Amino acid sequence: MDAQQTLRTEVEQLVRVHGRGRTALMPILQDLNRAHSYISEDAMLAVSDALNVPRAEVYGVATFYSYFSVKPRGVYVIRVCRTISCAKQPDYHPAIAALFDELGIGFGETSSDGIFSLEQTNCAGMCDQGPAMVVNDDAHIHLTEASVRTILNDYRHKAQAAQSAKKAQ
């Protein structure tokens, strides 16, 4: 099965869960975005055909929300809070420097191994426990230079384990 066909099958499975109406557009995009870290062109075309929603409209929705991406992203999307209560913490800048140093990328970029994407967010809702960042769905608080390195290593190992498990299959 080619990649496009696989996606179409995947979307059909999601249609079974969420239905075929226009209202299924958001949940299906969310599932796709979660599964692939982004919503590819082929995925949008498959959704457009399955739900009978024009492809441009699918694209419009997919580009509207910042948690969706139409460009490839890492397995883990790191969103660092940039709001003032986090930014005023003494550990804020050392933590960010550690992120840059560990990942070798800046904001808006994806690491060459495809594991991490680095973004900024306006508020993670952790103002009393900053500096904070959110990695996919998990919040990390009281960041320091050292804790950032540990957190990244944990995710890196997780990703590598998942990759080798996939290969072993």
Add this chain to the structure above:
Amino acid sequence: MDSELIAVTIDGKEVKVSPGTTVLEAARTVGIHIPTLCHHDDLCSEALYSQTSSTPHKGEHTHQHEESAMLSTPSSCRICLVEVEGLPKLHASCALPIHNAMTVRTTSTAIRHARRDILELMMSEHFGDCFACARNGTCELQMLCADYGVTSERFGRPREPLFEKASPGNIIMRDQNKCILCRRCVRMCALYQGVYALTTEGRGDHSRIATFMGREMQDAACINCGQCINRCPTGALTERDDTEAVWHAIEDPDKLVVIQTAPAPRAAIGEAFGCEPGTPLTFQMNTALKRIGFDKVFDTNFSADLTIMEEGSELISRLYKALVLKDNTAALPQFTSCSPGWIKFIETFYPAYLPNLSSAKSPQQMMGAVLKTYFAEKNGWDPSKIVSVSLMPCTAKKFEAGRPEMDSSGYRDVDYAITTREMARMFKQAGVDVPKLDKTDFDSPFGTPTGSGVIFGTTGGVMEAALRTVLEIVTGEKVESMFDHADIKPVRGFDGVRMAEVKIEKVGPVPEILSHLVPDFEWLKGATLRVGLAHGTVNAIRVMRDIQEGGPLSKCHFIEFMACPGGCLGGGGQPIPTDQEIRAARAKALYSEDAAYVVRKSHENEDVLRIYREFFKEGPCSHKSHELLHTHYKERV
């Protein structure tokens, strides 16, 4: 009903409106003009309703596309701000429905200042100079800036482009530097055309108008109809400008530059010169074209009539194959093929139905093919030196002229297709004031103005012309015996989808010219010919769905499709503005031309009969006519 009306006071004037009417609409009914850059008469609920009302789905207005939020007014420009007594702040009148009595002011210092601020903010993201813009003089943003005295650059102006310009390969040219995000184009494309080539990408100050995956228009699922251009308030959407190339050809002493003019531009070009909509300038325009240097001016009516001969003969032979020979390769209903927007539409969205399309080329391409063959031979002109130009109401004609297969003459059949707007600009550049000119006839041998040709410019016109010819050929009787003055009223009008039936009571002998296609017409005796019509491709979708579901339109024999609302007279290349009222005025002009002409039937056009005597000697749908006058289509993704 009266008891339900609500009284509102707008600038001291009392007006009674039905609940839900917006303040903007209510103000217009008492002649109070509230400026706006995103509202358009075509995109208000009433116009949209009439566009999609009518057979076959009476009372059905919930298409899939209408479920989207696009029906509601975007209220994106915020220019139409008004004050409402008792409410804080200013309100966008286009998004303010009236449900209770209210008192509204549409002008005050606060309103004027707010509107000017908004305009200045728009200009702070607007890159490009007015003098270097195709919309200079017809730009709604420019006019409002003038009205509101936007003379300063309080919020600054971009000193360099914020977006890249579209590449010259596009026919629909977008320049996002001039876009104010009003979304008229998005809504037009979706609600009238059902194409959905455009959308809003991103959010907030990152939002911009884009195609799927942010592609250029030429790579998008766009049918080139140009309706977006015609609704754009600024110069963010324009058609590819081919005027320089045409001037270049005119000034080249080695070239013979020939132009054909389609019916719809002649009913509209006057608008660019200050005439009332619906002022036909057919023969004044001939004088103007000669004056700016065209060697020959031909009437596309000729090839429209030729199209009827070919398409009508094709219909008769399809019916014969399907009904008598039971040949299931003869697909019915037959679809018309003269609207290039519709062609790209069906190629993209309904490719399974390509066999239903008439193989006859459009009038533009038929004229192109005979110009560089028959005409060149007849006049001893070297076809390689002929530059074939067409004046069209249409941006999709540029795409059609550029289709690779359109070179059956051995050369490009049509070198340049230019829009009514481009032509008006050329006349102005040459200092030619078209309405003031004397009248000049078209050049022979393609110069007989015919009623059947001229009504090609309006929705229902191709069908009416085809019926006049087919009915006379089949019954052997004058069509006037069936319809007064040969006006086939059942196919006229502006309903989005229409159907009509004509009973064939008696049949006549097969005329010589069609003897190679059918032996007799006995099989048509007592038959009912059913025809359908649709204009604006959103209505084409309704027809196609009905056919898929086996509804009444699937029982039709012949269906006319026009991509643009109103047919060619509402084409994307026509003068700006275009709206319902203006389309109706242009249609009136075309029907009045039709009524005034001596020849009103395609098979009575002497130029057409001559070309069958001298050139296509084997008649319509013969080998030679297939080579030059017919084409094929391809599926697009």
